[in-house]
Amino acid sequence: MKIIKNSLKQSHEYIKGYVNEGDIVVDATCGNGNDTVFLAQLVGERGRVFGFDIQDAAIENTAGKLEELKLSERVTLIKDGHENMGNYVNENIKAVMFNLGYLPGSDHSVSTKADTTISAIEKSMELLVTGGIITIVIYYGKDNGTEEKEKVLDFLKTVDQKKFAVMKTEFINQRNCPPILVCIEKL
Template identity: 45%
Template sequence: MKLEPSLRYSHTIMSQVIKSGDNVIDATVGKGNDTEFLSKLVKEHGKVYGFDLQKDAINITKKRLEKNNLNNTKLFNIGHEKIKEYVKDKINGAIFNLGYLPGGNKDIITKPKTTITAIKACLELLEKDGIIILVLYYGHPGGKTEKNTVIDFVKNLEQKEYSVLEYKFINQINEPPILIAIQKK
């Protein structure tokens, strides 16, 4: 066994929980890596809802999905704080990569208020044993504030309703990403 970086570990966790026919959310589509991964997990009978403020992210992801013949995804060019308005199905999982679009405009970042709104929406939609993964990238202006806000929020989730895991490497420099996993009991 080899310890996995946060992003890879997020996929390991998701692959153990999400199955064919499930409904899932990619709350921060980015370049479509998680969207494609989730689409393959839920297969043709499942559904992936993807959200991103940046039109470039949506376009890159659309092309990626088309190239791989993945047709089970609905992409929304809006912020994840609007999840509740667009997703009515119960979900089995959601994933967030918090920070900015790699290779994109570093001034466009996820924000604490909208992120908490999105997490709350996902918690309301989450089925029993479902999981929400948060990968926090915080080595940029505004990142530490969001990280602290998110960690404070998840630390206070009712332990009778949710199990919350924090996964991080403590001997790495340059703010290594932190993975938070929330599972509904």
């Protein structure tokens, strides 16, 4: 049994420990739909997933996967930036998942940005129930993710430790900018 997993798989393990059937959750960056599907399966028929992305291709890819797996009725897909989630989500949520960077296989110039990501994290923290979790997988590297990584991590260092536990997990012996996992739990 592998204990040490890559950042994305580890984020799924953490989310599984928090999300139950009937919960309301957010996929802040739908991408190709894998996390949206994962969350839709976890919340079950009584739960709800709100999925955000700014790209038509991401929304279409996600919708296709959900339809194929007959999970569409559990998910509301929103073509808008995650920083605007407060315009669509008005209830308390149990979990939020972020995968920062760009849509795999697409234009690398279209990617998450520090300012809008920080705004979305702040809104997520407001909507999160006590005992809820936010996972952030930070992809960075030679494209434009390094600035976002630094600004997001700097912001997270300022989060009130009496209200939230913030943990960063990263591989220190891997080349080529391995993704970093950050988890935020509302206390």
